[in-house]
Amino acid sequence: MSEKKKKGYRDTLNLPKTSFSMKANLTQREPQQHKAWKKQKIYDTILAAREDAPTYTLHDGPPYANGDIHMGHVINKVLKDIVVKYKTMAGFKVPYIPGWDCHGLPIEVKVMQELGEKIREMPKLEIRKRCKKYASKFVKVQTKQFKSLGIFGDFDNPYLTLKPQYEQGILEIFAELIGNGLVYKQLKPIHWSVGCETALADAELEYKDIPSLSVYVNFPVTDETRKKLADLNLVTDDDATASFMIWTTTPWTLTANLAVAVNPKLDYVSMTYTKEGRKFSSIIAAERVEAVAQAAGLEQGDYTISDPVKGCEFEGLRYEHPFVETNPTDKDAYFAICADYVTTEDGTGVVHIAPGHGVEDYVAAQNYGLAVYSPVMDNGRYDNTVPAFIKGKSVLKVDPIVADHLSEKDLLVAAKEITHSYPHCWRSKTPVIFRATEQWFVSVDNQVPKAGKSLRNLALEQIGDVQWVPQWGEKRIRGMLESRPDWCISRQRAWGLPIPAFLNSDGDTLMTKESCLRVAEHIGKKGSDSWFIDSPKEILGEDFELPEGFTWDDLHKEENIFDVWFESGCSWHSVMRKRGYDVPVDLYLEGSDQHRGWFQLSLLPALGAIQQAPFKTVLTHGFTVDEKGMKQSKSLGNYVSALEEIQKYGADILRLWVSSVNYQEDMRCSDELIGRLSDAYRKIRNTLRYLLGNVKDYDRSMAVPYEKMLPVDKWAMQQLQKLISKVRLAYEDFAFHRVFGLVYNFCTVQMSSIYMDVLKDRLYCDKPDSISRRSAQTVMVEILEAMIKLISPVLVHTGEEAWAAFEQKSETDLPTVHAATLPDVNESINWQAEEARWDKIMTLRDDVLRVLEGLRQEQAIASNQEASVTITIDDEELYSTIEELGVDTFTSLCIVSEVKLEKGDKLDISAAKSDHPKCERCWNYLPSVGHDTDQPDLCIRCAEVVNHA
Template sequence: MCADTTAVDYKDTLNLPETDFPMRAGLPQREPEWLARWAEIGIYDRLREKEGRTPFILHDGPPYANGHLHIGHALNKVLKDFIVRSQQMLGKDARYVPGWDCHGLPIEWKIEEKYRAEGKNKDEVNVVDFRQECRKFAEGWVDIQREEFKRIGITGNWPQPYLTMDFHAERVIAEEFMKFLMNGTLYQGSKPVMWSPVEKTALAEAEVEYHDHTSHQVWVRFKPVSGGEKISSEDFSVVIWTTTPWTIPQNRAVAFGPTIEYGLYKVTEVHEHSAATVGEVVLLANSLAESVMQGVRVTAFEKVADVAADALEGMVLAHPYRGAEDANGEWDYDVPMLPGDHVTEEAGTGFVHTAPSHGDDDYQLGLKFGLPMTYNVTEDSSYRKDLPIFAGMHIILPDGKEGPANVANIKQMAYTKALFGKAKLKHSYPHSWRSKAPVIYRNTPQWFAAIDKDVNDGQDTYGKTIRERALTSIDKLVKWTPQTGRNRIYSMIEARPDWVLSRQRAWGVPLTCFVKKDTLPTDPDFLLRNEAINARICEAFEAEGADVWYTEGFKEKVFGSDANPEDYNQVFDVLDVWFDSGSTHSFVLRDRPDGAADGIADLYLEGTDQHRGWFHSSMLQACGTKGRAPYKGVLTHGFTLDEKGMKMSKSLGNTIVPQEVIDQYGADILRLWVAQTDYTADQRIGDKIIKGVADSYRRLRNTMRFMLGSLNDFTEADRVAPADMPELERWVLHRLAELDKVVREGYSAYDFQGVFQALFNFATVDLSAFYFDIRKDALYCDGDTLQRRASRTVLDILFKRLTTWLAPILAFTMEEVWLERHKDEGASVHLVDFFDTPSEWLDPELAAKWAAIRKVRRVVTAALEVQRRDKVIGASLEAAPVVHVEDAGTLAALKTVTFEDLCITSGIELTNDAAPAEAYRMGEVEGVAVVFEKAEGEKCQRCWKILPDVGTHKHEGVCARCDAALG
């Protein structure tokens, strides 16, 4: 034995990992280099050249081109990118055409803000000039957002996106609208719609958001005029409750519930500030009387009599302003009491004030009983100039604040002794999502698509009406992920009213139709339906865009000799922007060579709010023009909240800007955050969460770095067939075969969280903490042995699968990893499909054996950790424990492997002898105990194992294995 071995340095004889792959990623600096490389080698176009593949079309829901990206944009586009990249690597032709919504209020509003800042009046600007400014604004933001999306690593046809303001798109949108014109579902009606007084336009449900709002609430007396004979009181009032006092001038009826039990109640005591009077009698729903009296500050009351609902039939009331001074008889009409199924006992008085011009239930009741509509409220929410008492008063002021209309009405009720009580109520109220101002229901002439009228287009496979086709599509043609999305949109479409298509704005595709002068909307000839004129409109839009509609002489030009232009008025409303985006299936999917041959996408993917937005409008539009839904699948994600679960807002200062995350950490960290979230629910993000994601990334990066270092000079000559590999290597192949199924099924089901968790656990637990830890010794210290060649073969197999499996998620990092081994020009991991993994690698029997071995190993490593913690040893190679195993089968399995190598000890003794009481045990692993013993012998100066034979060989201070390796 050599007396002094410490001076010998064998470091240069070891097969230590070699790689230029840095431990520090430097993603913010490096990622732009890969983006430039992808553009240079034309990856997206090269993928399209792969022949014989089944197309997979994820149709992009267009964001608005009006501002920098927020975290919701990033979540949405990254999820889409996961799908496009993974479907491509699963063997499909996964095309992705990004798009933008360029028309509509959000962009028009920005130009109006600019005008206001410059002191300009929009109404004084030529409409075509105004539209050109909107177009220019949208173009600028398309370019900005395109670069921001590309920076996140989103793949797609970026040079040729779709824009709803492209001339062809505007032509097709008009063309699709004219299908409604020609198939009989388009009509002009006057009914209440949600109206933004600030923006002076109708709004779709998707353009409305709900916020807490403090409203006036009033209880109002209506005095009977006739028909009260069935009620045992000569003097009483019917009391209604409303949170919109401004609608009282438009009242035309009071509705009661046919199944509600009513009663007469006498006021016997009141608070000093109550508007009620002692001795008066009021009619209320029995179940609501107590809450009403409390609300109006009546401190004592008594029931006089019960009143059946049928006793109210035929009763006529006086309007609260009847006979009012200076009213000029405006409200001296009768107010009938009418039965209404919408009247409930949930709140109020049991009676509903009915203004058909200002609510859908009211409107429907008005239709049923022939109530007149009123036109008292103008587009800016001010009362008409000739309305007595309230002329010109605003409900909502131009700045979005409350106008004087509510208070003026409350005062008038007090003057006429109609006010029974008043208070304030904080409740959820609809606001415009753009101006953030409250909206109102307002009766205006609008253009509608009738969703319950037969569509005369011969496409009746899934139903005759738009609603029937939509509901059938939802249940029979579309896969909803998650399935709850089906219920959400089904209930919305099942109960929705006709679709309001028109907006009173300037920037959009006009409603390309003409109405005959001096005719009513109910007249069969009201709308001009002429195929030749329609065709000329389409040709003009294709050549010059929709602006041409607003040019002088356009009507005369397209009419030609087919109709007399003097007989018709041209419509200048613009289409609801949701009609634009709802039509994208036609000008993107149907018309583009990189679209879908049948005009139907495999998948639409957006946030859950789009059940009432893009999913909804696309469904209605397509069911009206092609007879079915334009998609086969719909995937939805939740909203992004801060770390505390609060909604992000600039005022709270809790917003996360994607570009800031990218600048600090890199886009792959943002992508990894998406992969680690359950996107079907609301997700959280913040500094702490991002730091946790970055830590996961570092662990995964180190796993890839170890593989690269160990494969630095691997060649095909080193490859070992699986059948010739040791069991541990074959166990790794078994795990890969299991994972291959998990990855393919996960990506196919869009379960990115499941895919990443499976791969991350495999990389960090099975590989880094187990397989790599064990095989470092052979990789570093063995010579050209079967063991080392088998280990490197497995590493090569691992490399191919992990880099490709993770490439859809970590698009930049896996490209960097791939290029470390594939430096040839034009190489890219994104040009490669997932590698086939032989099913014969699956070996459940071997896996069961190794599961048992790993259990015993856990006890050994835990026992050694105790010794290390107590500073008995510094490293596990200083140990040679005795392992007591009760189960004979497990013991036999352990004896078939080199268990000391698995435990990274210098020696180990296996026995089924009874373990002494002081032996180390783990409660969750029964029948295994470990007695610590130190390894005997000298420390090998090359592999650091402590063995009895060290120093007895040719080379100084080494063991037999190292001596053979040194030659």
């Protein structure tokens, strides 16, 4: 046959045609799409298309405006965007107002690093100006970077915590908390960052294992106490120094010791021994004798033990401080107190009490009128009230010095390093200390008047009404709420919203609901810088009636600022309520660390102000780790740059990766793992391209009703309904990795391995307008429309590109696929009822394909089309199923030239190369080849097509 004739047959085939290219070129194509979206104002356009639809609100948690985006941002923002786009296509109006945390230490620290020592000479307003400039810069930077991920939102009008209107909202909520009696000021120990010189909230702590010096120390008792101990038969040796023995892992706090605590119900003994030539009788818990002896290096014969007495016998007994000669407070000190929290799990059963440096110490001390003494300055160094040998020294470095001093006085029983988990400042990465300072607190145990219960109990009650995804989130936040202390909301920094407290020269505080609302109104107009510029009279207004004891001439402003978490925790009001959206909102979605952070610290202000949780559903995701499960960091060299990945692969690949991982766990992330998703992306893209290319000559007026479709086409329609059903359910359950798996498997298995392969013969070779071809095209158009819509919340750019190339779409007047509606399951197609039948057919097909694979490996055939297959079936039901389907249909399903069906005693499948000649147009081996005299090298089907072309 001539080459000309071969080319002629090619021209008679119905070959695919589409503008949708095989090569994605995402890194070039996506920026072009962004320009088009910007021109059409895509976010406003989509909202307008849903103007009358019910609203679904996802409230964005604000990232810090202090650097380029990273993979954590990618995961968080892409997950949110998938929800927004899915819910939009599900028929909701879904506003998305992006926000940024613009105040706080993360930004101030960056500015400090840029300015260096110069910042110490700068006035507060100049520092605030620099911080605002820095934050505003990175709002713009991150906006551009988030948009590059294909995220839609109100980026022209985001919420920024530095905006006066937002700040006003914070103060409005604060005023409600004041009015409800939930705000107080008190001198008490709080977590203090020495590195950043400010108070910290629980959400600003991270825990690391570090070595600490633990010491056993004798506190010698007074002569009067010694007599009492002798009366109790605890001290019988006149040469022994009677002591209370304490154990601590913070020797630096010993200088602030004001008492020792015992458990009134525990048994205590006197342990008599000689240490460094000096004899002691030390009071310890009976259960701790062996542990203390071991720590002190004492053998069993080196010590004697008295009979036990109950701890309550020691209450009020006095001792002498081991190295402080004069009580630095004006209150009684240095005596034993009773505290039920003292245990025998470790230590000596006698606890050293420093009320200024421990929460439990503080609480216990309150019952005995002890002072709250904290001789540590903001920079973590001792003040002038301590003994000379440690004066001015850093408390973080002084432990060995204290231990040496105790050793010189023969009061150090034992000292050794232990490794334990210790809180660190999340910003400076330095260990934190407990330090008593005067701070503002929100009480979690005061009663909320309108609720008739405490803020803590109200929170524990209402979290049960919230949907937590995953469910363990409720248990996690419940445990945190049960044990959390009052919320320290004041900070000693420059960059933030000032706490609206006024003071007179007597130290009295003016901060009422009414005064706070006046400040809110003023700052709403002029911004928070005005607090540092305007006078109290200008801020409150001349008509404000000052309470008794306050005058305009003697009114000063406090300069503490709010904890940045309190600022972001009021976003449900400053953003959602003030823009007209209902609270609670439908969804909060953040990392799992926000159970301690934004989730909890949004819940508490909302409950305190309006007695209502701010959210209906809370979804949490894990964090990125490397392939070995290690936390990613630049220093370890396992850090994945989000911007580099976008530039290398394109945003849709990153979005596909996010959808493919189970975000409820920590996610392994590397360039290689992200790169692997390129193959999955190509499979999805090529599926779309195949479908688009084969419907070019079709329009919906040519549709074949389901009842008249070919059997394989009916199967494909059934598989489509199954896909739609399961994908929509996965979206509803926020199970995006299931969305990815379902779509990917549909493309690789149902489409590529079966349907599209089976279709090629009739799509390419049948008459263009034949029922067989139109039946397939009807199905392909339905699959195309459904698939494009189902993938678009994830593959935002590819979905838009495919939608533009899809000429047969049913929603023709839409400016974007993202304003389209998701496909619904066609309830008239009962895919469940047909599934068992098709499973049998496909199982038999798989058996046939395995036999053919063997022939190909033996090189008996080059392709399945060359094969003739004989199937002997012993199963009557299976035989009937194949007969009902049609042997010709099953032949095409296996893509072979011939299938012979026989009954027998057992299932048997054999295959050989067909004896029939090959059709030079369709390449099938058929007995009809040569029957048409005009086209002797074609089968009857192909001859008819060519003759009537």
